[in-house]
Amino acid sequence: MSGDLRIGIAGLGTVGGGVAKLLRDQADLLAARCGRTIRVTAVAARDKAKDRGVDLSACRWHDDARALAGDPDVDVVVELIGGSDGVARELIEAAIAAGKPVVTANKALLALHGTVLAKAAETAGVPLAYEAAVAGGIPVIKALREGLAANRVKRVHGILNGTCNYILTTMRETGREFADVLADAQKLGYAEADPSFDVDGIDAAHKLAILSSVAFGRELDFAGIHVEGIRHVSALDLAFAEQLGYRIKLLGIAGVTDHGIEQRVHPCMVPLAAPIAHVEGVFNAVFVEAEPVGNVLLTGRGAGEGPTASAVVADILDIARGHHAPVLGLPPSRLAPGETAPMGRHYGAYYIRLMVKDQPGVIADVAAAFRDNAVSMESVLQQARDPSGPVPVVITTHETEEAGMMRAIQRIAALGSVVEPPRLIRIEAL
Structure with missing residues (x-):
């Protein structure tokens, strides 16, 4: 590919301003790496007078971000508005329909509508890039x-x-x-x-x-x-x-x-x-x-201006090079249905903290609730007696099914000797 790559940025907050600055500051390096000059030619934001630390006076300014999709001086639309619906979604859909590649950092929109957008992008034959949507600058x-x-x-x-x-x-x-x-x-x-x-x-x-x-x-x-x-x-x-x-x-x-x-x-x-x-x-x-x-x-x-802008510009660089991978790693027709295993079938170990009255029979009642729901205790830590109030009891369990653990916790919470809701944290064998 040859000729300048013209960028339209929607949203000039921390990340949008950071992208504009990074494209300016690293212009020579980016051009050397992709063989093209990358220029910001249009922007869309609410406050035109705000100082964003970068000169955007030569750019076409749009009050309505959706106009970037139809701007003839924009080759790539960068959506940094945020939000799972509204203008952000409409802009991305319009840009894809216009045959323009899209770069976004919008994890909420992708999490809720990513499959539909991926199918639209594949049909249109344009990239939909989103490295910045997950873990900032980590690729x-x-x-x-x-x-x-x-x-x-x-x-x-x-x-x-x-x-x-x-x-x-x-x-x-x-x-x-x-x-x-x-x-x-x-x-x-x-x-x-x-x-x-x-x-x-x-x-x-x-x-x-x-x-x-x-x-x-x-x-x-x-x-x-x-x-x-x-x-x-x-x-x-x-x-x-x-x-x-x-x-x-x-x-x-x-x-x-x-x-x-x-x-x-x-x-x-x-x-x-x-x-x-x-x-x-x-x-x-x-x-x-x-x-x-x-x-x-x-x-x-x-997160932050530098890491997120770095990921956005990396996606822009891929587009400038003509690099185009399937949006979700596979063509949409090859994606398996998104059916998630029920949490009740999770199998693992647990930490439980109870705040209990220091009286006879407490541990026996808790143990009975676990026994009746096929939960095996691994260890019990009990603080020294405190006549002034409840004491913490910490229990760890062997691996068990979540559904049984939840039934046991519900029963334990109802005990008169347990004065606060039980605190449960799953133990991960990483």
């Missing part, structure tokens, strides 16, 4: 779709949300509780004013849906993901985890089981010997188990 989509294309993936798991990882790391290091650390994360800009998408696991689930589709050659199934956040994790749980030889991480996990592809996002007890246990702060990590390559760990910053 995990390229690794799964291209570098590991000769492998059969058995399982992929990872720390997919830097906000949650920062909160859990800080709680463990300082002994402070969730609400206190969250407030600090908001002041530092690591968490939004409404942090629900991050701390309730939804952001990580969006990313896991995409990873699972590419890893296992299946249609996206966001609705089938089991999702839990970190609001219920306490400093006490983090301290007990260390005592037991674990570290608590919010993980997204997808893997092949006897009941289909399992997809889940929730806090996990990770063995201290596992490399992912030592990925701290705002960093992300993705661990791929595949055959024949074995295990592959990718780690780096999962």
Whole structure:
């Protein structure tokens, strides 16, 4: 391919501005690597007067981002507006219909509508690129779709949300509780004013849906993901985890089981010997188990202007080179139905913390609930007697089926001696 590649950017927030600056600052390097000059020729954003640290005066300005799809001076549309529907979706659909390649960082839109958009892109014969949608600057989509294309993936798991990882790391290091650390994360800009998408696991689930589709050659199934956040994790749980030889991480996990592809996002007890246990702060990590390559760990910053802009520009560079891989790793007609294994069939070990009245018979009642639901206890930790109030009892179990564990927990929660809802965290043998 020859001639300048003309870029239209929709959304000039942190990432959009970062992309414009990176294309300017690395213009010579990018041209050398793809044999073409890459120029931003049009933009769409709400505030034209805002200083974004880059001169965009030579660009055509659109108040309506959807106009980029029909702009004759735009070859590639870069969607950085966000949101699972509305203008972002309409812009991408219009650009594909116009035969223009699309680059996006929009994980929510892809998680909910990615299969339909992939089919539209394949029909139109144009790239739909989204490296920045998962794990920021970590090239995990390229690794799964291209570098590991000769492998059969058995399982992929990872720390997919830097906000949650920062909160859990800080709680463990300082002994402070969730609400206190969250407030600090908001002041530092690591968490939004409404942090629900991050701390309730939804952001990580969006990313896991995409990873699972590419890893296992299946249609996206966001609705089938089991999702839990970190609001219920306490400093006490983090301290007990260390005592037991674990570290608590919010993980997204997808893997092949006897009941289909399992997809889940929730806090996990990770063995201290596992490399992912030592990925701290705002960093992300993705661990791929595949055959024949074995295990592959990718780690780096999962958000922010630099990492995300880096991934967006890498996709633009691929388009400039004429590189075009199937959107989800396989042609849409070859994607398997996105049917996820039921969470009740999950098989694993568990950590349970109870706050109980210090009275005779408590452990016997708890043990009976486990026994009647085929749950075998591995260890019991009980704090010294405290006449002033309830005491924590920590139980770890051998591997068992989730459905039986949930029945046992429901029965234990109803015991008069248990004064708080039981806290359950799954133990992962990574």
